[in-house]
Amino acid sequence: MSEKVVVALDAMGGDYAPAEAVKGAVEAVTEHPEIKVILVGKQNQIKEELGKYEYFEENIEVVNATEIIEMGEVPTKAIREKKDSSLVVAMKLVREEKADAIVSAGSTGAILVGGQLVVGRIKGIKRPALAPFLPSKKGFSLLIDCGANVDARPEHLVQFAQMGSVYFENVMGKKNPTVGIVNIGTEEEKGNQLVKETYPLLKECKDINFVGSVEAREIAKGGVDILVCEAFVGNVILKFFEGVALTFLGCIKEGLMSSIRTKLGALMIKPAIKGLVKTFDVSSQGGAPLLGLNGLVVKAHGNSKSGEIKTAIFQCIAFKENSINDKISAMVSSK
């Protein structure tokens, strides 16, 4: 592998592919020339898009892939059958160590399945976990797991806490980040069976800075760095948050546009509302990493534009530079 951070980008994934993917790649390598992006997908289309920009040829490579995994496809079937899809080909580059990371704005399900089947798990990791950053008033919390592998066991959640801690510490640069378990009360005896069984294991775990239960009411305030939960709950929190944020902002906009008076007022408060939108923008932290795999897999939001793609690519730098996977691997094998 070269000294550059090599990122395979699924150029055909997402609502605005391949145009925004290609644009994001060019922007990324222009800003950070230590990155090399391998654009994977329909060669002709990608090259046509690339023709619109200037960039150093050593920073961008194109690898052809003739198929595309669409959003509605059954993930396992799609990954097994579409061997020449942009996603599978890009993931193979990581497996073959031709790339350090893969970024895709395509189907979450396919990315999760492909991550396990094509890229493969780190030895000792029982289950990979999708860990997006959830915005809060005080910054960001890593919500782990939001993937599709539901009905986790306590030992999975402990590994989520460990992987999340390594990731957060190295990407956010905060030593000894705090870990909480999402719960319906703060007392130790509260919770469902899974939480009750996991709580003492997290308490005993020496690698992490466990601070106990976090009630859902406290999440938006922020303050706890890593929020551990089982994927069904994590998914509900993430999607519910996106829905509430969109609906709130929609209602504010409608309210502001309802009369001349409020329209005038709206102009005056624009900076305040912009601040709110920025604080609670789910996509501002780029993509969500799928932790626990032999290489970094980053899931970008389906409606990512070039800016989000670029941020997702940048995430891969810290991941490689800090040898996050080696640290995760060391943590697991020391058990």
Next chain:
Amino acid sequence: MSEKVVVALDAMGGDYAPAEAVKGAVEAVTEHPEIKVILVGKQNQIKEELGKYEYFEENIEVVNATEIIEMGEVPTKAIREKKDSSLVVAMKLVREEKADAIVSAGSTGAILVGGQLVVGRIKGIKRPALAPFLPSKKGFSLLIDCGANVDARPEHLVQFAQMGSVYFENVMGKKNPTVGIVNIGTEEEKGNQLVKETYPLLKECKDINFVGSVEAREIAKGGVDILVCEAFVGNVILKFFEGVALTFLGCIKEGLMSSIRTKLGALMIKPAIKGLVKTFDVSSQGGAPLLGLNGLVVKAHGNSKSGEIKTAIFQCIAFKENSINDKISAMVSSK
């Protein structure tokens, strides 16, 4: 039982007890003289508060109870040992059919345990469920279950859907309300084990208008009347919503107060923001009913003022007038 709707009010429960409880009771019977409220708690304190108001004596009765269940107490222990607490005495009035309903702003845990141990379940109901109204852009959805009995089984969720439908139809006056199951995708094969097992049972259930899975992203938009879920997930949704709403509004306020310009703008957009606050006010629908018991148990928010107490008392009218419990009972026994 008299022809009046008799509501036992735990006058000592909640952050502002007994003052706001007593005030709420007086306001309720003044507005709706067909209600009789039995104020349960420390007689002297209650009578002192009552002395501040004018009301018809036939509408308000005081029943003495010397103990109070505090917020931090272990529910089962508190209910078993504090036989003369305002909550237990008020619940006994329902069990003895001296009251149709009990309203309390006290400890949720104690109310849930007391509901089962003191008031008792309707024959055939496997598990009672706490069902608050969750605000959305289009109105309200009944979120059932948000109680403390986690790790539910599929047959519990089916009963939640049935009880929720009866309640929604009679209280909101909407025929054949829609029922959805909270899920992490809309396809039938999506979900955790519980959801996958429950889905076909809900589909087969003839008493309800099942419309399939509801993704958490769609909840705030509204549109589905009854949202069925297991209590851990329901609790997370409810509390997370409260937290996000508070944090959002707090951020808006801070932003609006940050400069003279935004302060001026804030005055002009006040109606728009007020509308938003009103739309997403969790407490505007009074209390959350605990469905499935022999009598109505309503949990009011701990920080309820007289207005919320009054609304919670009013909820009891529709419950009695529409014989909701008879309908729930008939539905269960017809199986």
